[in-house]
Amino acid sequence: MLQVIDSPKEYDVCIVGSGAAGGTAAKVLTEGGLNVVMLEAGPRLNPYKDYKEHVWPYELAHRGADVGGRARHEWNDEFLAPNGFWEIDGEPYTTAPGSSFRWFRSRIEGGRTNHWGRIALRMAPVDFKARSTDGMGDDWPITYEELAPYYDKVEAFIGVFGTKEGIPSAPDGIFQPPPKPRCTETIVKKACDKLKVTCVPSRLAILTEAHNGRPACHYCAQCGRGCMMASNFSSSQVMIPPAQKTGRFTMIANAMAREIVVGKDGRAKAVSYIDKTTRTEQQIHAKAFIVAASACESARLLLNSRSTLFSNGLANSSGVVGRYLTDSVGSDAAGYFPQLAGMPKHNHDGVGGMHMYMPWWKFDRKNEFLRGYHIEFGGGRGMPGVAEFDGVCDQHEGYGVSLKQRCRSDYGTYIGFSGRGEMIPNANSFCEIDPNVVDKWGIPVLRFHFAWSENEIKMAKDMQETFQSIVEAAGGTFYGDLRAGGKSPYGISEGGTIVHELGTVRMGNDPKTSVLNKNCQAHDVRNVFVTDGASFVTGPEKNPTLTIMALSWKASEYLIEQSRKGEL
Amino acid sequence: MDKNFASRRDILKSLCTGVAVGSVLQAIPLEAAEYAHRLIAEEKAASPNAQYMPKYFAAEQYKLLCALCGTILPGDADSGGAVEAGAPEYIDLLTSENAEYQRVLGGGLIWLDSACDDRYGHAYLECTPQQQAEMLDQIAYRKNLEHNPEMSHAIEFFALLRKLTADGFFTSKIGIEYLGYVGNAYVLKFEGCPPVPGV
Known part of the structure; x- marks a missing residue:
């Protein structure tokens, strides 16, 4: 039996997780005068040591391929900032028979904000009203108008570039000026204009002007390697520092939350966590708790917090914790563009992400599927990397000077397209505690059930057809997936691989069908809040991070107000 | 500049x-x-100028690896080749850490020498340039499988070696210069696409 080491100190708020939701809550709560402790399952981040920007491949022994060349085959790159893993030693998850799901987890200060593409899109008014619009899924308990002031606050604080376009499916925000388009983007934009597909400057949380003590981007395109300048947004570099500055913030790193402990009065009183460095179980006390461990990890923590009062898991009288799991619908293709061959040498890097994108443009007509998607794209003359010429090698074959010249003439001539669409929650997609497996910390793990429905497959088909029409309108050659059958019809992504898990602790007005109220506060336990992607009612085609931060900001202000009224 | x-x-x-x-x-x-x-x-x-000591391949095999890398992406009027670019070092390092590469590449090199010995009475490096080219032409194209299905392992070997050689060359300083990549810089303002006809 482990000895539980109980800390006598009681904080105002304990936050579990340091990513987009946890970081935002830490900033807002501490600046609002509350004493906050944060548990992070991984180590602190040290940009000086951990970031790899401006390193050339030949300066690393493995040239970026990592040990044994594994970065050639899977998500792994010795260039990347520490940002997450598909598999974590000793911390498994399981999938139910017949289901396929992959779960990307970060165990590092800043969580998955170290990993994300900085795509910062507001949800549209219609996205909050799914059921009223087409009869599927549910409406959110809040409207766009209620959340808009928090989108404003987040954008104004973190810095997002973009342009005001007045597109109903993609509301404008507070924007810094966007960077100029690259050649690849100019070509695709022209093709989109021909086809009447909307293509506008993208909206990314990367500074194009100095802001709040952070310098503007220096255009090395290496956000994924970490930005020592903090010109791009990550929770660790943008949200945590102002919290620390208040003197009311404590972070406990390498702390894996196991359970939220409830008092006899039915209120949460402590979090039990494993201190990974000493392998001891500890408890930390607080008046209120913000669970922000990522959608599925937050559901896991609630489900593992069983007690006589909450035999079904904490705040789970509705039984919906773990249900309504969605990921974005993904489908990718590429095009070869002959006009990109023989381009003059020029710096094509830009920011670490796309300068233009296609917001959902068919919102004004009847489509073969419900809801929508947006298109991300990129390519061109980036820093050469491992496996980059695999395709040319397979096409050209042979050897010698002609192979070498072919690699050069093909370099920078491909553009990749990625559709990212809305999945409608279904009864076959959820996570639950696997009764047979615990991780190396003794914590029961999640088991995933996941299935796309017909609507998502029709959407993937439309994505592929659109990619093809764009590539061909630009005079390119299309390399996509138009096969209707097989395991991945129309190249539809494996569940979880877009890393937009949402909905597992959803909000709603009815405590029988939802876990949280519109302030992300648990219906059953008033001093527990879940402010990450778990709280989403639907998973619109917008990358969720900006909305997570807006929700967490709103919930944190509400919590401060409750605290002032003495209701915590 | x-x-x-x-x-x-x-x-x-x-x-x-x-x-x-x-x-x-x-x-x-x-x-x-x-x-x-x-x-x-x-x-x-x-970064050392000293002689590289192979981590996986034996000295003779490493010589063969170097020769093949140099043939796959040779030096020409525009730049040096894969050997100057350090491709053999890169391939040796990865192979020392990867059992699958050991099987495909290690096995492939041994097979190549013995196939040359069977056909020409010499190991690959002792063959004439014509004999070497004749042998490589057998294993450098998938279409040869139609007539020689038993060559599949050799074709797989050469396809992997070709990709890893390309990795090693195009991630090197000379390979990057050959391609004309000019980024990885601190730029105060991003200039976008230069004027190019058709773009």
Whole structure:
């Protein structure tokens, strides 16, 4: 039996997780005068040591391929900032028979904000009203108008570039000026204009002007390697520092939350966590708790917090914790563009992400599927990397000077397209505690059930057809997936691989069908809040991070107000 | 140097002007810029000119590997080839860590020598250039499988070696220069697409 080491100190708020939701809550709560402790399952981040920007491949022994060349085959790159893993030693998850799901987890200060593409899109008014619009899924308990002031606050604080376009499916925000388009983007934009597909400057949380003590981007395109300048947004570099500055913030790193402990009065009183460095179980006390461990990890923590009062898991009288799991619908293709061959040498890097994108443009007509998607794209003359010429090698074959010249003439001539669409929650997609497996910390793990429905497959088909029409309108050659059958019809992504898990602790007005109220506060336990992607009612085609931060900001202000009224 | 590529002094100056007094982040950009430059300099200084000692392949096999890399992506009027670019070192290192590469590449090199011996009475490196080309032409194209299905392992071997050689060459300094990539810089302003006919 482990000895539980109980800390006598009681904080105002304990936050579990340091990513987009946890970081935002830490900033807002501490600046609002509350004493906050944060548990992070991984180590602190040290940009000086951990970031790899401006390193050339030949300066690393493995040239970026990592040990044994594994970065050639899977998500792994010795260039990347520490940002997450598909598999974590000793911390498994399981999938139910017949289901396929992959779960990307970060165990590092800043969580998955170290990993994300900085795509910062507001949800549209219609996205909050799914059921009223087409009869599927549910409406959110809040409207766009209620959340808009928090989108404003987040954008104004973190810095997002973009342009005001007045597109109903993609509301404008507070924007810094966007960077100029690259050649690849100019070509695709022209093709989109021909086809009447909307293509506008993208909206990314990367500074194009100095802001709040952070310098503007220096255009090395290496956000994924970490930005020592903090010109791009990550929770660790943008949200945590102002919290620390208040003197009311404590972070406990390498702390894996196991359970939220409830008092006899039915209120949460402590979090039990494993201190990974000493392998001891500890408890930390607080008046209120913000669970922000990522959608599925937050559901896991609630489900593992069983007690006589909450035999079904904490705040789970509705039984919906773990249900309504969605990921974005993904489908990718590429095009070869002959006009990109023989381009003059020029710096094509830009920011670490796309300068233009296609917001959902068919919102004004009847489509073969419900809801929508947006298109991300990129390519061109980036820093050469491992496996980059695999395709040319397979096409050209042979050897010698002609192979070498072919690699050069093909370099920078491909553009990749990625559709990212809305999945409608279904009864076959959820996570639950696997009764047979615990991780190396003794914590029961999640088991995933996941299935796309017909609507998502029709959407993937439309994505592929659109990619093809764009590539061909630009005079390119299309390399996509138009096969209707097989395991991945129309190249539809494996569940979880877009890393937009949402909905597992959803909000709603009815405590029988939802876990949280519109302030992300648990219906059953008033001093527990879940402010990450778990709280989403639907998973619109917008990358969720900006909305997570807006929700967490709103919930944190509400919590401060409750605290002032003495209701915590 | 292009005037848009900022000098180190310009970068430090621009970083300073963006830094608000009292910010927690005040120190970070300056130190970070220093750090990035120092790191690059240190790693460059540390790169050895000494003879590479193979980690996986035996000396004779490594010679064969070098010869094949040099044939797959040779030096020409425009640049050096895969051997100067360090492709054999890269391939040897990865192979020492990867059982699948050991099977495919290690097995492939042994097979190549014995196939040459069967056909020409010599190991590959002792064959004439014509014999070497004749042998490689057998294993460098998938279409040869139609007539020679038993060549599949050799074709797989050469396909992997070709890809890893391309990796090694195009991630090297000379390979990157050959391609004409000119980024990885500190740029104060991104200029976008230069004027190009058709774009």
